[in-house]
Amino acid sequence: MQRIVLAALSGGLFGAGLLVSGMTDTTKVQGWLDIFGAWDPTLAFVLGGAILPMLLAWHMTTKRAMSLVGEPFPAKPDPRLGHNLVIGSVLFGAGWGLVGLCPGPAIASLSWGGTGGIAFILAMIGGMLIARPIRLQIDRLAAI
């Protein structure tokens, strides 16, 4: 039960932060990415602001053995980068630029995003479903 409450608290605060920061507005995101247009630096403030509490949080994980619910903290990620990290990030960035939405803001704006917002979420879910066969195909090609 504690896990569920904490997850809801986190999700709710995440959604509120996305709305307050302006990141659910596609023109602000595209304004940040469009360095040759009317460049909008807001996203730098959002990312910088979000990293600050997390610097402290990661530091706190070194001081205690377990999370509040008794789960261990996430292990250090595999230091190897791999082709999928780069290919995936390039594809994600292209889609993010095209529409101005990434997964968090797409879900957060569901209640006011209209049919366009719903279409984006459905396409994103479709993409997530076909990602595994695509990954297998890429890995096969990379092994040649």
Added chain:
Amino acid sequence: MIETDWIWGLIGGLMIGMAAAIFLLGNGRIMGASGIIGGLVDRTGLGNWAERVAFLAALIVVPALMLPLYSVEVSTNITSNLAVIIAGGLLVGIGTRLANGCTSGHGVCGISRFSLRGIVATVFYLLAGGIAMVLFRHVLGVI
């Protein structure tokens, strides 16, 4: 006017970081939106489905409840071009699962722990987003 947007960006950013801190220190998990959704979609994360559903439900409901606080109508200003929306959604879905993360997981949670993977992913999706703007807005004029 523009400066006000930066301040709201910083305040909202701090809220996003605190949300990630709650998920990390509370549940011992990385707050990555694409991972939380993707684990339900491709059934790899059904082991803790309840906390994923609770996170996503609150992510939808809380901003919805905040809308009356705004005097102007809140809009995503999303394009009306359905082909662009579908292409963008597919790319975001495939890309975030291949890369195992998006702006929240790699950007917020990864950079703050000085993870090389998070930093490299962020550099590549920012570059790709910038190139997409040049190509699709300034060269082809489709967005």
